[in-house]
Amino acid sequence: MKKLILSLIVIATSLTAMAQQFVIIDGQVDKGYGVVVQEQQAFLADDIESIRYEKDPEFILMADAIAGDQKIQLFSQALQLTGLADSLSAYYDYDYDGRDFINLDGRYYVSNHFQYVEMLRRRYLRFTAFVETDEVLAAHGITTLDDLKAYAKTVYDEVYPEDAGITDPTDRRHSLNRFVAYHLLPFADYGRMLTAFPNFFNQELADVADWYPTLMPHASLKVSQPRAANDPASSLGYFLNRRGLQEGPDKYGVQVPGIKIDLMGSYDTRNGVIFYIDDILTYDKKTQTEALQERWRVDFVTLSTDFLNAQTRHKMASSYDPPESPSSAAIGFVSEYTQGISWNDDANLFIAPIRSYYWCYGGDEVYMTSENNRYDVSIDLPSLPEGDWELRLGTCRMPSAPVVRFSLDDEVICDNVSLATSSSGSAEEGWLPGPAEYRYANVNLDISSFWTENNSSPMSSAKNLSRRIIGRFHSDGKTDHQLRITSISAEGYAVLNLDYLEFCPVSIADHPTIPED
Numbered sequence: 001m002k003k004l005i006l007s008l009i010v011i012a013t014s015l016t017a018m019a020q021q022f023v024i025i026d027g028q029v030d031k032g033y034g035v036v037v038q039e040q041q042a043f044l045a046d047d048i049e050s051i052r053y054e055k056d057p058e059f060i061l062m063a064d065a066i067a068g069d070q071k072i073q074l075f076s077q078a079l080q081l082t083g084l085a086d087s088l089s090a091y092y093d094y095d096y097d098g099r100d101f102i103n104l105d106g107r108y109y110v111s112n113h114f115q116y117v118e119m120l121r122r123r124y125l126r127f128t129a130f131v132e133t134d135e136v137l138a139a140h141g142i143t144t145l146d147d148l149k150a151y152a153k154t155v156y157d158e159v160y161p162e163d164a165g166i167t168d169p170t171d172r173r174h175s176l177n178r179f180v181a182y183h184l185l186p187f188a189d190y191g192r193m194l195t196a197f198p199n200f201f202n203q204e205l206a207d208v209a210d211w212y213p214t215l216m217p218h219a220s221l222k223v224s225q226p227r228a229a230n231d232p233a234s235s236l237g238y239f240l241n242r243r244g245l246q247e248g249p250d251k252y253g254v255q256v257p258g259i260k261i262d263l264m265g266s267y268d269t270r271n272g273v274i275f276y277i278d279d280i281l282t283y284d285k286k287t288q289t290e291a292l293q294e295r296w297r298v299d300f301v302t303l304s305t306d307f308l309n310a311q312t313r314h315k316m317a318s319s320y321d322p323p324e325s326p327s328s329a330a331i332g333f334v335s336e337y338t339q340g341i342s343w344n345d346d347a348n349l350f351i352a353p354i355r356s357y358y359w360c361y362g363g364d365e366v367y368m369t370s371e372n373n374r375y376d377v378s379i380d381l382p383s384l385p386e387g388d389w390e391l392r393l394g395t396c397r398m399p400s401a402p403v404v405r406f407s408l409d410d411e412v413i414c415d416n417v418s419l420a421t422s423s424s425g426s427a428e429e430g431w432l433p434g435p436a437e438y439r440y441a442n443v444n445l446d447i448s449s450f451w452t453e454n455n456s457s458p459m460s461s462a463k464n465l466s467r468r469i470i471g472r473f474h475s476d477g478k479t480d481h482q483l484r485i486t487s488i489s490a491e492g493y494a495v496l497n498l499d500y501l502e503f504c505p506v507s508i509a510d511h512p513t514i515p516e517d
Helices: 062-067 070-081 134-138 145-159 175-181 285-291 305-309
Strands: 007-011 022-032 035-044 107-110 113-119 127-132 208-213 220-225 231-235 259-269 272-277 296-299 330-333 341-343 347-352 365-370 376-380 387-396 403-408 411-418 465-475 482-487 495-497 500-505
Touching: 062 070, 062 127, 062 259, 062 272, 070 127, 070 134, 070 145, 070 175, 113 347, 127 134, 145 175, 145 285, 208 296, 341 347, 347 376, 403 465, 411 465
Parallel strands: 113 330, 127 272
Antiparallel strands: 007 022, 022 035, 107 113, 208 220, 259 272, 296 500, 330 347, 341 376, 347 365, 365 495, 376 482, 387 465, 387 500, 403 411, 403 482
């Protein structure tokens, strides 16, 4: 009997005319070619001598791993009390069968070439936990669960005074529930790469950073990997909710030290990764009004937890493999099984791996194709702190690209925008140059091969990787927002490139003396 059987159900039933008794086993069955499905198998009861329940010692889910870690018992108690331990017991979507979505030819025509595509075959559910050890909490006078509950209440009653009276810790608005949930991300990267590859960026201009959803409603988390000012090749490590540039403040004079992640103390579970952190992590007033009140540049591969759990973030092809070769296959997704993003049935969404000399931000490419050149995609926006924000779309402008309409929360805010290459090479109305700190992706990570500001066609050229201003909106910090992109011309437009979204505080976009990069 395989160890991976998840449940054993004994059923006395008449399956044949002889009314024989069977034992029905419900579990995972490997169909080959990387496809595992949930199936039932029947065995004659007379043929079974005994039933033994056996636990696979390697099949440890995150909640059990945290419970067994003696360094983080306070967090484990809070995890159990809030009921969030149940959320960390998910592992595999048994309803998803990737075979139904595989294109037999394996290739799709994209712009002027074929792209080899493999549809996602398994849909995993994974998590990341950033956890203070009991020793770190004790340094703040927190040694019991009651202490932790009191601390969480002081933080979150200030941010959410309207919820101060909630006493049920399983309520998502309860202060302890918010405290625990903000430590949890709904994805995991077993390669310990919590940001894009740093060598794709000029780190003298900006720290490499990404922003992710947490299990706390309406609360995002920033992860950054700054470099030492006197040694650009030396990483200072990974930090949570840090703001600045290298070892000092950013150009606006703001510096928030953040919380350092202990990479050496991290470890894997079956459905995620656990990291120790060196200070208490909260979504407090300072985090919202200082650390996160900066420009966010959010790569499309981080906008869905399904993209992240499929390990698309750092998938690389060989240096010069053509896109039609299996070794550089893109990964295809299915709308109904892609959290946070949906699109029309007659369009396809793919994520191509990093190949040498890609223009796309971070090296990877998210794009859509459609036989009738129609696109209708809806995207759940990241949770932003309270404030006024300018929304922009970063795109790799191609000769063949659609004319689109942008709607925010079902209201059209920007219409009749061509995403095709700029013929002039200069910024057009409504467009901004590409990111100043971004450089050509190279799978060998050889910084000498990157484009620089002195090249004839830097990445910041408006002709290549540009930012389209979509509009401005107010975030109350407590409401979800959705962006919809709809093509309004079906003639001659083949590819919709979805590179990154940018969220810029209006105070920075309109800064009177400091120009934005």
